[in-house]
Amino acid sequence: MNTVPAVAALDGRPVSDPASLVDVDVPVPQLRPHDLLVEVRAVSVNPVDVKVRAGLGPQAEPKVLGWDAAGVVRAVGGAVEGLSPGDEVWYAGDLTRPGSNTALQAVDARIASRKPASLSFAEAAALPLTTITAWEALFDRLRLTEDSEGTLAVLAGAGGVGSIMIQLARVRTRLRVLGSAGKPESVQWVRDLGAHDVIDHRDLAASVRAVEPGGVDYLFTPNTQGNVETFAEVVKPFGQVVGIDDPHGLDLMPLKAKSIAWHWEFMFTRSMFSTPDLAEQGRLLAATADLVDAGRVRTTLTTTIEDFSAAGLREAHRLVETGRTVGKVVVTR
Template identity: 45%
Template sequence: MMPAVAVTEAFPVTDPRCLTDVVTDVPTPGPRDLLVEVAAVSVNPIDTKMRRRAAAAVAAGEQPVLGYDAAGTVVAVGSGVVGFAVGDTVFYAGSQLRPGTNARFHAVDERIVGRAPSSIPVVDAASLPLTALTAWEALFERLGIGLDSGVASGAQNPASLLVVGGAGGVPSIMIQLARALTGLTVIATAGREESREWVTRMGAHHVLDHKKELAGQVAALQKPVADGGTGVPPVRYVFTSQSGGRSGDLAALMAPASHLCLTDDPESFELGAFKRKSISVHWESMFTKVIFGDGDAGDATVDPASQGRILDRIADLVDAGRIVPTTGETLVGMNAESLVAAHRDLEAGHVTGKIVVRV
């Protein structure tokens, strides 16, 4: 048996009973699974969303264990595992199809696991997987930006990337990846002075006021230097996890035939705003490959193992000093009290970087 944190009743985040300490069975690894002793997890907006959606499972008598990001040590391997051994330090983002990482031990498919960076503490490694995978896939698979070149297929260079809400978890990694692996000018938005300092440290060339209309600020940047601007290239790529109510503003600042990538589920978003400029709109979900990459119903082009390879590349970039972990706050104790505090902070907004919970 092992300790874990689960949803046992449907309570709002303001109620400390929204997550509960439980005792459950240690998972038995399948043929391609690693059994990981979890050292740290980080908490993402998807965790809070899944907690709110757990009411039906709880009503059916289930006690869902949440959590995705994890870093820890392999303590057992399945009979078909080829890439890892007991004792390896790993990091990964898990799956929506299996129990979560908010537990002492966790079983995970080896294909979506990477070797943790050797140059940083395991706590910081836990801040990286989900956000790094999302940022990587959004940049290089959805937006079509050329890896290691800055050249996008069919696009005219130079170009700018706008990252909306730059101090968040995914944007913090995206800014760094764009600086390390592309030639794009990176523009980020921030609403507080703390956030402005953070995105500048992540590598943004320019920072816009997140609370104000963005199109006018971009236009001011694009003015020639002689006219008081900076002459930044056209915005051909935009990433946002905060798209609600921004359709017109984003369409106005984007270049014709450009690309927009979303990760959120906006209640107010007008796709028609992008038609006049022939702007392509993409959605990125990091779990698509895990959900649809296997079996007859899966798309053969969706390869779960690519996520393990991406994480290995991320680890190499960290160890080379080209990107840094994005830990913003560390909580101690893998228990309901710590995780409730993390959920509460995330739902309140204004979180800079990632919240990590260590054992």
């Protein structure tokens, strides 16, 4: 077997175009020393998938997207430790390498771990990218610990990152957690995940004042554009904000008077730059798997598409592009 089926993008066509994602055959990946060869069983679609697909120019070769996966190890590189053929794993991959929308994927073992035994492949595939993003934002950027107190506002609390961040903050800190939501089903989702209170991103300042008159100590945002002045209003002096989006012409001066710190979180930084602590991503996924299997963290899967093809993935991209999904959309083989 020299090739395997995959789903790829050829350019930046809108998802309504049947040629925006197409079924292709790609070469079986060659393993690097630290690589796993994984038979992919399920993937989830994240905003990064949509963003990369929409931003593509014409491609000389098909570009396989996908940065969340759960599957079974079929082979390992010579430097791999702790994982073997037959192991069930989960991971979020590497932006610089071919993605998970394929039958067989090569991924660095140091950014993967055994998947939670209590979850199906679909349930597991919903979590890695958002878990890494939320974990790094909370515990690497904001440097929160199990003894941390105060109040955290999680904007887009019903989204992929927000859904796992609320849970991790509840089980690994002493913070009071506020999750933002608008629709009734989103409000219920955020409450069910463990948020102490729900705030409304459509009137953030008033809704925060209603439950935390003194403001919040920490704020997570996936949507910064046009909101910095509001963040300056609701975050306490010496508070901290962590963002994951790409706002154009960002002006942080409104934060200066309160000495509010700003952090960026980008979960691909470690893999893109081969940082010395690359294996931290595998370790945090393993720690999260333990939390899941102990019943302290749950999957954020809400929609499953049982069609691992270009048509199935186009539907998943369409749903994510609406910006109105609750939880995560997963495509299974």
